[in-house]
Amino acid sequence: xxxxxxxxxxxxxxxxxxxxxxxxxxxxxxxxxxxxxxxxxxxxxxxxxxxxxxxxxxxxxxxxxxxxxxxxxxxxxxxxxxxxxxxxxxxxxxxxxxxxxxxxxxxxxxxxxxxxxxxxxxxxxxxxxxxxxxxxxxxxxxxxxxxxxxxxxxxxxxxxxxxxxxxxxxxxxxxxxxxxxxxxxxxxxxxxxxxxxxxxxxxxxxxxxxxxxxxxxxxxxxxxxxxxxxxxxxxxxxxxxxxxxxxxxxxxxxxxxxxxxxxxxxxxxxxxxxxxxxxxxxxxxxxxxxxxxxxxxxxxxxxxxxxxxxxxxxxxxxxxxxxxxxxxxxxxxxxxxxxxxxxxxxxxxxxxxxxxxxxxxxxxxxxxxxxxxxxxxxxxxxxxxxxxxxxxxxxxxxxxxxxxxxxxxxxxxxxxxxxx
Numbered sequence: 001x002x003x004x005x006x007x008x009x010x011x012x013x014x015x016x017x018x019x020x021x022x023x024x025x026x027x028x029x030x031x032x033x034x035x036x037x038x039x040x041x042x043x044x045x046x047x048x049x050x051x052x053x054x055x056x057x058x059x060x061x062x063x064x065x066x067x068x069x070x071x072x073x074x075x076x077x078x079x080x081x082x083x084x085x086x087x088x089x090x091x092x093x094x095x096x097x098x099x100x101x102x103x104x105x106x107x108x109x110x111x112x113x114x115x116x117x118x119x120x121x122x123x124x125x126x127x128x129x130x131x132x133x134x135x136x137x138x139x140x141x142x143x144x145x146x147x148x149x150x151x152x153x154x155x156x157x158x159x160x161x162x163x164x165x166x167x168x169x170x171x172x173x174x175x176x177x178x179x180x181x182x183x184x185x186x187x188x189x190x191x192x193x194x195x196x197x198x199x200x201x202x203x204x205x206x207x208x209x210x211x212x213x214x215x216x217x218x219x220x221x222x223x224x225x226x227x228x229x230x231x232x233x234x235x236x237x238x239x240x241x242x243x244x245x246x247x248x249x250x251x252x253x254x255x256x257x258x259x260x261x262x263x264x265x266x267x268x269x270x271x272x273x274x275x276x277x278x279x280x281x282x283x284x285x286x287x288x289x290x291x292x293x294x295x296x297x298x299x300x301x302x303x304x305x306x307x308x309x310x311x312x313x314x315x316x317x318x319x320x321x322x323x324x325x326x327x328x329x330x331x332x333x334x335x336x337x338x339x340x341x342x343x344x345x346x347x348x349x350x351x352x353x354x355x356x357x358x359x360x361x362x363x364x365x366x367x368x369x370x371x372x373x374x375x376x377x378x379x380x381x382x383x384x385x386x387x388x389x390x391x392x393x394x395x396x397x398x399x400x401x402x403x404x405x406x407x408x409x410x411x412x413x414x415x416x417x418x419x420x
Contacts, residue, residue: 003205003206003208003209003212004117004127004205004208004209004212004230004231005113005114005117005118005127005128005230005231006109006111006112006113006114006205006208006231006271007111007112007113007114007266008091008092008093008111008112008201009091009092009093009111009112009266009268009416010088010089010090010091010092010416010417011088011089011092011094011110011268011414011415011416012086012087012088012089012151012414012415012416012417013086013087013089013179013180013193013413013414013415014049014085014086014087014413015084015085015086015087017049017085018048018049018085019048019049020180020181020182020413021182021183021184021185022044022045022046022048022049022050022185023048023049023050023051023182023413024051024182024184024185024188024191024411024412024413025041025045025050025051025052025055025185025411025412026041026184026186026188026406026407026409026410026411026412027155027235027236027409027410027411027412028055028056028057028058028155029058029155029236029238029239030406030409031057031059031406032057032058032059033059034059035059037186038057038059038060040186041185041186044185044186049080049085051153051412051413051415053072053073053076053080054073054076054077054080054151054153054412054415055073055145055153055412056069056070056073056145061141061142062141066141066144067144070144070145073145073149074148074149074150077149077150077151078150081150081151086415089179089195091198092111092195092196093109093110093111093195093196093201093204094109094110094111094179094193094194094195094196094414095107095108095109095110095171095173095176095193095194095195095196096108096109096110096191096192096193096194096270097173097191097192098189098190098191098278098408099189099190099191100189100278100404100407100408101187101188101189101405101407101408102405102408103189104277104278105278106272106276106278106279106408107168107171107272107273107276107278108157108270108271108272109167109168109171109196109204109270109271110154110193110268110269110270110414111268111269111271112266112267112268112269112416113128113156113158113231113240113266113267113268113269114128114265114266115243115244115247115265115266115267116265118231118240118244119244120134120237120240120241120244120395121134122394122395123394124394124395125227126227127212127227127228127229127230127231128158128230128231128232128233128240129229129231129232129233129390129395130233130237130240130241130395131159131232131233131234131237131386131390131395131396131400132233132237132395132396132397132398132399132400133395133396133397133398134237134238134241134395135238135398138238139238139241139242139245142238142239142242143242143245143246143249146242146243146246146418147246149418149419150417150418150419151415151416151417151418152243152267152268152415152416152418153268153412153414153415154236154239154267154268154269154270154410154412154414154416155235155236155239155409155410155412156233156235156236156239156240156267156268156269156270156410157234157235157236157269157270157271157272157403157410158231158232158233158234158240158269158270158271158272159231159232159233159234159271159272159273159274159279159386160208160211160230160231160232160271160272160273160274161211161220161232161274161275161386161387162211162273162274162275163275165273165275166207166210166211167204167207167208167211167273168273168276170200170203170204170207171196171200171204172200173194175197175200176194176195176196176197176200177194177195177197178192178193178194178195179193179194179195180192180193180413181193184411186407187407188407188408188411189407189408191411191413193413193414208230211230212228212230213228214228217229217230221387221388221391223391226391229387229390229391231271232274232386232387232390234272234279234403235403235409235410236269236410239267240267240269243264243267244267246264247259247262247264247265250262250264262420263416263417263418263419263420264418264419266416268414268415268416270410274383274386274387278404278408279383279403279404280403280404281380281381281382281383281386281401281402281403282359282380282401282402282403282404282405283337283377283378283379283380283381283401283402284357284358284359284378284399284400284401284402285357285358285359285360285361285363285364285375285376285377285378286340286341286344286355286356286357286358286364286375286376286378287355287356287357287358287364287367287368287371287373287374287375287376288344288348288353288354288355288373288374288376289353289354289356289368289371289372289373289374290352290353290354290371290373291347291348291351291352291353291354291373291374292351293319293320293372293373293374295351296347296351296353296374297317297319297374299347300343300347301326303330303343304328304329304330304339304340304343305328305329305330306326306327306328306329307326307327307329308326308327309327309329310327311327311328311329311331313327313328313331313335313336313339314326314327314328314336314379315328315336315340315376315377315378315379316376316377317374317375317376317377318364318365318368318374318375318377319368319373319374319375321369323377328340333393333397334389334392334393335381335385335389335396335397335400336378336379337378337381337396337397337399337400338393338396338397338400340376340378341397341398342397344376357398357399358375359402359405359406361377364376364377365377380401381400381401383401
């Protein structure tokens with residue numbers, strides 16, 4: 001299964017001795033401002049084998065004891081491997097059905113992404129691309145977790161634009177072996193996973209290859225001789241970028257060595273159809289504080305040519321108990337969030353202040369009052385805009401959208417060796 005950047009992989013699943021309801025833990029980049037969530041996870045897991053022992057929740061990434069936490073992660077990985085906790089499935093692809101907190105089923109395929117076919121830099125034309133700007137400064141702390149680690153666990157979710165559902169329609173669980181089924185903690189819903197057989201893998205690979213056909217791709221988007229974008233990042237952008245940079249470092253440190261078959265060339269990930277009913281794109285709102293609110297609003301009105309005259313770009317801001325909605329006349333991006341972000345970045349660079357990215361309209365309004373700041377409420381992005389915008393403009397502004405609620409993000413279950 002190797003005609004596109006998505007491959008089968010040697011995937012590790014915990015054996016029958018593990019309690020999957022304690023093993024499975026939500027993506028490490030969630031609840032970064034809510035220690036009570038992670039305290040509850042630690043309380044639930046206790047001393048049981050768990051992916052909680054194998055990840056560093058980002059809420060603790062900048063803590064003074066982060067180096068010790070990373071060392072403990074590596075020791076736990078070694079111990080789980082030595083204890084024979086895992087069952088390894090060679091050349092595997094896993095089909096999953098995640099029942100989200102709202103009861104809707106999200107289908108996914110777990111395999112390995114070839115990092116040679118991924119480039120997160122601005123203007124990339126690789127088959128696998130970032131959908132939002134990658135903040136380079138966020139990569140080194142994450143590489144520290146990967147360095148010396150024998151395993152990786154994925155919270156990476158990658159999207160395919162398959163309106164006819166040619167890929168996932170091939171997933172017939174009646175002909176697959178079920179690997180696991182479990183409830184997920186903290187309102188996470190539940191999940192089931194099946195091993196995809198060799199014949200089904202071939203059919204899925206052929207369907208993905210058909211989506212990657214250059215002529216089909218260009219006709220689909222009304223383009224001419226444009227490099228194919230088959231896999232667009234949904235979640236875990238910086239996680240995949242970290243895997244890429246780790247692999248590139250490995251190549252730099254081993255000049256002349258053939259690393260074409262090295263496990264670190266690949267990153268375990270889940271692919272999902274953009275058109276799944278389970279995927280809802282929700283806006284990520286902006287909170288700006290420690291600024292002169294009146295001055296910021298005055299300069300924003302001028303810079304963006306804000307008015308009541310309707311355009312296709314608009315947002316509302318909430319400050320001091322009042323809310324104002326206006327339309328952007330001077331656009332600097334294909335999307336509302338881009339035009340606003342460009343202004344906020346330049347303003348804060350020149351004048352100081354802080355910006356945070358908040359899920360939920362009521363949350364951002366409440367925080368604006370708490371911090372005496374300004375809440376910027378953005379419209380939801382139509383997910384059909386994703387691929388055309390990335391193809392046209394490159395990566396979107398950071399924190400453009402969120403795929404559903406935090407409860408429904410990926411939970412760690414599968415693992416893969418990344419050392420020889």
